[in-house]
Amino acid sequence: MTERNIRVEPIDRYAVEDQEVEIVERKGLGHPDSICDGIAESVSQALARTYLDRVGKVLHYNTDETQLVAGSAAPAFGGGEVIEPIYLLIVGRATKHYVDEDGTEYNIPTETVALRAARDYLGEYFPELEFGTDIVVDVKLGEGSGDLQEVFSEEGATVPMANDTSFGVGHAPLTETERIVLEAERRLNGPYAADNPAVGQDIKIMGKREGDHVDITVAVAIVDSYVEGMADYIDEVEGVREFVTDVANGITDRTVDVHVNTADDYDEGAIYLTTTGTSAEQGDDGSVGRGNRANGLITPNRSMSMEATSGKNPVNHIGKIYNLLSTEIAESVVSEVDGIRDLRIRLLSQIGRPIDEPHVADAHVVTADGVDVADIEDDVSAIVDRELADVTEITRRVIDGELTTF
Amino acid sequence: MTERNIRVEPIDRYAVEDQEVEIVERKGLGHPDSICDGIAESVSQALARTYLDRVGKVLHYNTDETQLVAGSAAPAFGGGEVIEPIYLLIVGRATKHYVDEDGTEYNIPTETVALRAARDYLGEYFPELEFGTDIVVDVKLGEGSGDLQEVFSEEGATVPMANDTSFGVGHAPLTETERIVLEAERRLNGPYAADNPAVGQDIKIMGKREGDHVDITVAVAIVDSYVEGMADYIDEVEGVREFVTDVANGITDRTVDVHVNTADDYDEGAIYLTTTGTSAEQGDDGSVGRGNRANGLITPNRSMSMEATSGKNPVNHIGKIYNLLSTEIAESVVSEVDGIRDLRIRLLSQIGRPIDEPHVADAHVVTADGVDVADIEDDVSAIVDRELADVTEITRRVIDGELTTF
């Protein structure tokens, strides 16, 4: 038995997998909102590591506000160009000056750290986007109002106190439709793109399931320098369609239709052609926290937190920690305990208490046929307890870039 | 019977009012995220009206991306000052040049219209915030990639086609906790603030109900020029506590505790004192779509759309329209049909079809004791049908500022 306030209860709805209509969406890596999420989180990791390297502990910061203003471009078969650069403003708070107990002063180059993180992130994931000319990156990091946080240091972590009432929610297992949407994007933006450079990073996937039929709608930016004409373009679109169909069929036995770039009109020449691989080059603005939740998906059928996870300080931002942790807990539980068809973990913080002692930690389950909640209650509870006890591990993994936030 | 695809079904969960734990949050008018929502929506309305006045129809625009970068301030009893101004960047797309069928050319001053809308909005709701000196407002409105939309003109409206797969969700009736949170903020920021100028606009309210006990936690920025010392400050905090307690007791018979500015530490002098009435003056950044949903609340117990409603074009942005419309429908249904304890309306668009013919319009109900879904199905269905037929009325009301979006 644990002292933590953990409840395991049946949920008062069907498993999402069993609901009649299911909608799932993922904004891929190159969607303007995801670009902002990715940069905000890179900046956060870079700041945390800089603080650890220099001061030995993570100081106060929060960089969860990046704004992208779209540029304009003139894509063309064989290679077009950016006409007006994308503008991206990194916004947030960071401790620039610090004096430790020994009186040693530190001036932390928070803004150059942030710019380098953005440059490196863009360089790694957006090969077609020239940093500084196709995209202008500026930064405004003010001093925060918050107190210093010294809870996470090289010597080890102590569990911080919750300083806000906040809420995190996680789910497991993913439904088939969710897995299709998530994996299709990840594999398109991973191995598939490596072999098919014409596939841009801006991939948006919508999954809609009605009963046993799944429609997967993919919008994928094609990079103009790799396609010489309409025939090439159509080949690329068809290639994506086939690839995603294969991904889907590997995950579900339901019938699946995959639709790619449905807004195209070949006769009008209206196609989704880009120079840089993202719609940010032409008219689509973006910002942090407007897209995927911490598990990488937008799932209207499930409880979601409004919290923007990317860019938040992983040492003390309770919303970030609880959203990531509840997802981790849910996944651990379903991988270790049989008989769970749907699980929702919710963590609600309690101001002034250590964050490993939430006000409520509730696990709502839909059990498989023949399994009773009582059969698994203790096992679930023990895993929740164990994971809560290990809460600072979330912080470490975020700083090390082992956890995705969007 | 209707040709629209309307379904009325039982929902597979308890009414939120009957769930064991309920969490509700509202970021008030002066929260940095809400400031962005409010300005984005004002800019949108101003642009729509400008287009109607000049061109006779609403042209393409989208202004749902405002970024606020916090300033710094030195509040002090009797009146402090802003040290570094807040920076606010209005971002979006708008049609700047238009030629109508007769060849008449129009140059639309979209950026000055946006700046004036922001100035007027701030002037109306933030009396302590000097425009241009306490807050610098800049604007970047690019040309969009979208086609012109001519569906909404002075002569009347035609129903536009959906150009995206999008989703809206609305709920009614509000639970007691939701009503307390929503009304408390609105009345604090309305009549109460009119009598108590020390109460700033940045009011954040969290409601947590466990069974039959409700905790309401209020964080309210106190304006320094109206409080001469700690005693005044404490009076103001106590006044808010009493007022919110009265509001709550007028709504529920459950037991209610109201907590105001719980992070204050009078001994340390650490209190929530501001010069301008918003935490944007010191360290809290903000952006659009990160806070309240279209119904003014954040409700983890309910399905929510991630869509940022504020600032979007109300003529053709299907996500904005469906979120507002589904909320309107839900409210109409529960006001006209007896026996509904909880109602969720979901609208899913169908690309290429008129937006009054959604792919799915489903009404999920929890009926009151003794009422069967079958008893009310036809009534509900008829109201959904009627409201969908009147979809362009949503557009008109948004443009006229009759509907709130956050």
Added chain:
Amino acid sequence: MTERNIRVEPIDRYAVEDQEVEIVERKGLGHPDSICDGIAESVSQALARTYLDRVGKVLHYNTDETQLVAGSAAPAFGGGEVIEPIYLLIVGRATKHYVDEDGTEYNIPTETVALRAARDYLGEYFPELEFGTDIVVDVKLGEGSGDLQEVFSEEGATVPMANDTSFGVGHAPLTETERIVLEAERRLNGPYAADNPAVGQDIKIMGKREGDHVDITVAVAIVDSYVEGMADYIDEVEGVREFVTDVANGITDRTVDVHVNTADDYDEGAIYLTTTGTSAEQGDDGSVGRGNRANGLITPNRSMSMEATSGKNPVNHIGKIYNLLSTEIAESVVSEVDGIRDLRIRLLSQIGRPIDEPHVADAHVVTADGVDVADIEDDVSAIVDRELADVTEITRRVIDGELTTF
């Protein structure tokens, strides 16, 4: 005799008044470069006064870098509008945080002080330009690298040391052409504009004298809301021409031709019509120090300093002080000593010496017929000495706004 190194010598050229060709130019108050000069200097004065009020002495700052980016406008008879706002960025250095000898800490709101100064300056001189909507004013004031300067305080001034090798030059008396150019602009932008609101602030005057004929070319922005049509416009232009002709004839007996808005082409409708009274509204950028020298004129026939005077710290910026002081000295000398046809005062600083002891102070004179340099040498020298001794008075007068810098 004085200890200062003062030389009085004949100049090795004719008096400018007697040269065959003379060119003079003045960019009036509303020229984009002058707008920047004016704002930079207002910001400087406001900061100096703020430091004096709060800390009792002027701290380190320098605000001589304002950049104006032109907007776009659609002027029209009867009243047009600004389409894209002017953007103005105030740049410089200022001390934001200060601890005095007693340990008292001061946080100086340098950025809000700067913004207010800009707002007030624009409000006073540019009635047609709406602050914050027709012109967006932003500010970037960094901390400087300079040491604190404590030389100018409420209790009185001590003479600072020169920390740079710098140079100032002043001339007197003005030639007739110079006086015409200077007075015409000042009176147009003063009493004449008060009676003729159609006359905008952007007035550029070029004077060219060849022998005894003077051509005055005036470019004056006409404000559209005060002219109903071409006839009104032509009346305004003609009015300016007559007024400037009268000004000129009151100053010189030479023949004078006045040309106003010579680039106009009435048939083509190409005229100098503006909505706000300045060409900054449409395509003309501006910055500090690019226009008038400290005496208000651009005089290629005379020695000029490249130093931007506006916005510099008047306590310790040796270039600013010496340019203003040498002009003051020159004017004092010619008003007190008869027989001087042309006088140039040059001051060259000596690093590490008090600024009232320049390395060189030389007075180069062209004497009137019958006067010898030896006749006036002692008088000139005494005045130079007296004025140098009173150098801190320049600082006081700059801070009090009694001296113009452009």
Added chain:
Amino acid sequence: MTERNIRVEPIDRYAVEDQEVEIVERKGLGHPDSICDGIAESVSQALARTYLDRVGKVLHYNTDETQLVAGSAAPAFGGGEVIEPIYLLIVGRATKHYVDEDGTEYNIPTETVALRAARDYLGEYFPELEFGTDIVVDVKLGEGSGDLQEVFSEEGATVPMANDTSFGVGHAPLTETERIVLEAERRLNGPYAADNPAVGQDIKIMGKREGDHVDITVAVAIVDSYVEGMADYIDEVEGVREFVTDVANGITDRTVDVHVNTADDYDEGAIYLTTTGTSAEQGDDGSVGRGNRANGLITPNRSMSMEATSGKNPVNHIGKIYNLLSTEIAESVVSEVDGIRDLRIRLLSQIGRPIDEPHVADAHVVTADGVDVADIEDDVSAIVDRELADVTEITRRVIDGELTTF
């Protein structure tokens, strides 16, 4: 005889070489004002070349307004770092959209062209300054108000009409002091820096000659990563002193003292150490046209034009063309005609006339002993005439980067 209005006359002053006191200054390549000049001119050249490549002629543009806002840095022996990046805003006008006579449309990527030019310029001359992280470069290029200029095309150039009254002035030969200042900086920033990477680009040289003694004062930013301690620093300073002394002694037989980094205080550790080689990293802002004139020098002893030459359109900006051309003429004359001790060429434009027919072209000479103006008048006049006839060659050379502008 020529039809051009060319006058050759004695000047009414001594040759500058023979004046008692002479002051000369040069702001080297890495001075914040020169960085702006250099970028403005690179952007101009890049735009001109882009227009020629794409449209076949140079379209309207003007990019003579770049603003640099200093960063902050923490230099340290062995290598410090930039704390807050430098911010540089490229400002100007450029034609973004053009339709030629055949109806072909062109969208010119003026902003990305400008950013690339800035990146390449910084990359070439500032190896220690990381583009995009040590320095953030942003751009605001509006559409201009000007008419299109089609005078300079691939097929050849026609002489444009002057559209403004403007003035250019050039001098030759340089005095010894001027040559020392100019050559010392160029050789320090050229071969010397190639061998001595510790020498930063920010080199400011002031020359003061009194009679036959010349003082050369050099302020040179030392790059921290190449100096391990104070001894190294002192070596570098001494090396510069010796090098400049050699340069000076190679040019003049007068006595010369060279002073380097005179503000240093080794005991206090107050030295001119930088991380990037420019004072822009810490506290020194900059803008275009505030430093060197077109001949690379600031020469208070000579007539100077206030015109900012860098960044202006070389096809039709009369001030730029005349300043460069008058300098070229002066140099040609003194290289081809013997007996000239000092020559000043002035060109004054005449609105509405071809620019090769100035209103006045006057050559003011100080002849060598035994030479009379009349002896050389025809030769001088012929060269002036020849060079004026070839005015469009100036445009070509500017576009090809063969002429320096600062």
